[in-house]
Amino acid sequence: GAGVSQSPSNKVTEKGKDVELRCDPISGHTALYWYRQSLGQGLEFLIYFQGNSAPDKSGLPSDRFSAERTGGSVSTLTIQRTQQEDSAVYLCASSRSTITGANVLTFGAGSRLTVL
Amino acid sequence: KNQVEQSPQSLIILEGKNCTLQCNYTVSPFSNLRWYKQDTGRGPVSLTIMTFSENTKSNGRYTATLDADTKQSSLHITASQLSDSASYICGCGYNKLIFGAGTRLAVHP
Numbered sequence: 001g002a003g004v005s006q007s008p009s010n011k012v013t014e015k016g017k018d019v020e021l022r023c024d025p026i027s028g029h030t031a032l033y034w035y036r037q038s039l040g041q042g043l044e045f046l047i048y049f050q051g052n053s054a055p056d057k058s059g060l061p062s063d064r065f066s067a068e069r070t071g072g073s074v075s076t077l078t079i080q081r082t083q084q085e086d087s088a089v090y091l092c093a094s095s096r097s098t099i100t101g102a103n104v105l106t107f108g109a110g111s112r113l114t115v116l
Numbered sequence: 117k118n119q120v121e122q123s124p125q126s127l128i129i130l131e132g133k134n135c136t137l138q139c140n141y142t143v144s145p146f147s148n149l150r151w152y153k154q155d156t157g158r159g160p161v162s163l164t165i166m167t168f169s170e171n172t173k174s175n176g177r178y179t180a181t182l183d184a185d186t187k188q189s190s191l192h193i194t195a196s197q198l199s200d201s202a203s204y205i206c207g208c209g210y211n212k213l214i215f216g217a218g219t220r221l222a223v224h225p
Binding site for chain 1: 120147148150152157158159160161162165167205207209210211212213214215216217218
């Protein structure tokens with residue numbers, strides 16, 4: 001696609017429920033990143049993929065968070081047993097390769113998660 | 117500890133004026149530094165990318181500088197417009213970007 005597509009754009013869930021957030025990167029981009037942005041806070045790194053592998057998942061806050069990428073394309077971020085502190089905007093970004101080579105990192109519009 | 121600190125936290129200027137935003141980093145390893153503009157409710161949009169060997173890079177009315185020795189960068193906005201009102205985020209790193217909390221800029225008529 002022309003840009004990074006994320007769905008849903010908004011998700012309201014009850015505490016304890018599981019949620020899945022989807023990211024469809026720009027076609028041909030091998031690197032995919034997930035970030036979290038809480039209200040008034042900076043972008044917090046969660047995980048990145050190179051192809052289907054995740055060389056760095058150090059930012060995942062707890063074992064309730066997991067992510068996968070299949071076919072070197074679409075990625076899903078899953079949050080199990082959601083808590084109120086999980087409320088944030090989850091941003092996905094993709095680039096032609098990792099940002100080491102100064103490749104442009106293009107962000108999606110984000111998925112806003114609200115846990116009641 | 118890898119950190120990116122931005123200042124000021126927020127800034128109000130009048131339309132047509134210039135302003136400079138600051139970014140200090142202690143991220144290692146370091147490959148490049150980027151400035152992004154984020155409008156409310158939207159994803160960040162890339163403004164500039166600088167490698168450690170570059171000192172300055174311009175994109176229209178935006179000019180970024182980088183001093184790799186002092187680990188400081190700045191973003192200068194010339195002749196500000198109302199549409200420049202947004203958050204400006206600095207990020208740097210190697211395989212992944214570490215971002216600062218951003219500077220919220222408001223341009224008033």
